Amino acid sequence: MSNGTGWRAMAGIGVRLNKLFEKRSIVTALAGMGYSTAVTITPMVVVMAAILLMEKLLGFYNLPYVTKEVFLCTTLYIFIFAMLAASPLGAVISKLMSDIIFEEKFGDIMPCYYTGLALNMVIAAVPGLAFVIHALAVGKVAPAVIMLGYIGYMVLVFVFYTMNYLSICKTYEKIMLFYLIGMAFAVVLSLILRYAAGAAAEISMLISIDAGLCITGGLALAALRQYFGMCSRNYGRLIQYIGRFRKLTAANTLYALGLYVHNFVFWGSELGTHVLDTFVYAQSYDLASFIAMFTNISTSVIFMANVEMHFHKSYKEYSEAVIGGRYIDIEKTKNRMFGTLVNEIMSVVRVQFIISVVMYLVFSVVLDRFGFNGLVMTIYPVLAAAYFIVFIMYCSFIFLYYFEDVTGALRTALIFFIFTAAGSVIAAQFARMWYGSGLLAGAIAGWTYAYFRLRWIEKNIDYHIFCRGSILKRKRAGRPSGIAYLRKEQGR
Template identity: 30%
Template sequence: MAGIGFELKKLFKNRGLMANVRAYLYSIFVTVGPIVISVVVITLLQFLLKNIGIERYKREVLQATIMYSFIFSVIFVSGYCMMLSRYLSDRLYLGKKEDVLPALYGSLSIILIISGIIGFVFYYRSPLNTIYKFFAYLLFVELIIEMVLSVYISAVKDYKRVAYSFLYGTLLAIMTGYILMTYTILDKILSVLIAFDLCILVVIILLAYEIQKYFREKSTLYFNFIKYFSDFYLIFCTNIFYTVGLYAHNFVFWGLPEMNHIVENTYVYAPSYDIPSFYAFLSIIPTMVMFVVKVETAFYEKYRNYFYLINNGACYEDIEVAKNEMKNVIFKELVYIMEIQLFFSIGFMILGIKLLPFIGFTSNMIDMYNILVLGYYCVIIMFVIMTILLYYDNKRNACLVALNFMITSFLFTFITINIAESYYGLGFFIAGLVSVIFAIVQLIVYFNNIEYNIFCVQVSWKEKSGGFLSELIDRINKIGG
């Protein structure tokens, strides 16, 4: 976030409409750029398949392959990336830049072994063509590598080169897909999958080059970051719970016989629910952008000033003024984000009713889409509050919010699907509503007792010595050296 924040502050210093437009466009790219690019690439390649007359069931194979690769790569790596992000931030803060690149190598080696085995076992039993399975497996692995690299990208200040990396990958994928489908005898869905693999591979190569160019120094502490799992396991759990909660309602529908669809005895999904869920998810993009802008340009300044006064022995009156200013900014910007996102959510619902029938949505799918938009509205506000709690190192309550969301997402979806078809999607909305209320209560309670939480409940920053894990990691690092 630091690299993003510095750039945003520079852009917002310039007054005028165009300066603000540039700042928001920059925010859109760094926050949701990969999502938008992936959607564009997949949509264009699917459009090509449909236009050249490829059967629907073959397009479903490709759709399921990409969906599974994205969902399970995110789930497997989300908590892991959270830990890496914390480790990277601490190394940079302490000025130990030489430890950053070795942690990348060490983390990739571990996560690729674990996820690689899981992916191999999954595709080993699949009756899909062996060549197709290889490229499907490759996509899953590539997405995991890209997500790990994305942790490091925020520390690389040259965002233009990062933008070009995604742009080059996108253009190459579209051209390659078109050439393979038009001028070769390869199976058409295999051609698209190869093109998408190539897109992610190009992005990985270019991002890895930028990261290695920025972090030139190297130590021998390849696995030092593993120690963070014992000290900050709540951060790891928070991201895992939140990510699983995002897809829990989909998983419940995958197990519903009248809704699920089995593709080539490999993939199970519920297209009549998953597709409305995907489009509803896109409605929260405005908050993903606004939150970064508001945190880095409004909240962070008050936050930093408050702790600066505490750490430098300011008088009680000044600290109290700074605290009230910080609290006012947080709640003011939170209400602002809620209002703007509500405006966009209603807009998405209106547009969905008018436009989605043109791409095959039935009336039941429209109803599910509308209730899911409201559900995602609650979820993204919950995510904002959860992130604010983590800003204050309130890991326990942030983890409780994420755990509550995961459990209620499973529970209420399971309950509502057993009532009637008209209740489909309502379970996710109730889970989001319960979770956002729970998160708001946690935030209010924290700020009502902020002095106690800051001065009496903070963990010791002294490094822990001893312990089997620390000793084991030290020995592994020495061997690596």
């Protein structure tokens, strides 16, 4: 597949949502919301469903208590810390991919992918290996379990990193398909290992999860290589971007840490459960936060679809006016761009509010029948509200990226992280229904700063673009002298 054909094939969810939303009827709006929600949460649902199905089919619930706890903690740690390990390079990769696509230097994509993959694996491997040594020496965890967990952690880092490239390309439907294939393979393999090979249930499940994730990541890499077959061997470009955009790396890392720091705080509270002096988690709080995140996670896809449909066009018109337009054209496109920005944020708020309310009501009724009651459902409401604001804050975060306000994005992420961490420490002393107020405080603080930062950019956009931005290329040169100017004029 040529690069041009590959890029046209990567329209993905943006094109589909354009068709769904452009008619502006209630039915098409509901269809668009359902589609965006489905493509966002399907990978998560597929992995969860596969694990639950394996637990049911392999007799996991009949295992000793400690064995079950170790397995559950292992899978929890795999996903949380793989996500954190994959986060530092995410924003830099997005920036690099957008620049490569703009320059149409598609041959640089795969070299940058391989360089970033090597870096990401090193970032993930060192702390992961330290944890493995601790688990073996102090916790006396079974070597097979901890090593399979470590392999799964590294494979998932590879999957998240590779999926980051595909998600930038908007191939959400293929991402869904790859997860489905990988997890279907995992379920079948677990049955073979358990009942044909006679392996223990927890070992069968861990091997199968690792193998399924390998299949998922391998398919993703194959798709990426199909889209971008050319290789320029420019392996150093990503390193240059990491050095140039250090604040982007820090901002994305702090945002990711802010999403989980409240969980870590409650791991150390009275809710925390310790397993073999190695693992610690807070089951009730972790389940409540997962369900709350699940309630609001479609925000990102809805937002990116709206940006593709509306804001990107107005931003492009403004950029073209800055480069070669009249002052009146610059002013008109600027006002139109910021009007679109406000409309897009409000549109995301309205749509996601409907989705969140519906999902909240569904979860409140359905989860009670599956035993998710008591403390989990007591903590859930405040966390659901918190994650709603978190993802709206992230929309503003992306707009700061659009205007290349890296400093503003870094401060937003830092405020979000600090207020969430400090607020969660304080909230742990409150009544249990308010445990999620720490994340809520961090989300409100981060959103507030991002909002006023965007207002500042609106008021100072001329200075920001002409003096600090990158729409116009910067060039260093000496100040021309009067004599040189006169000679030039005489030469004419």
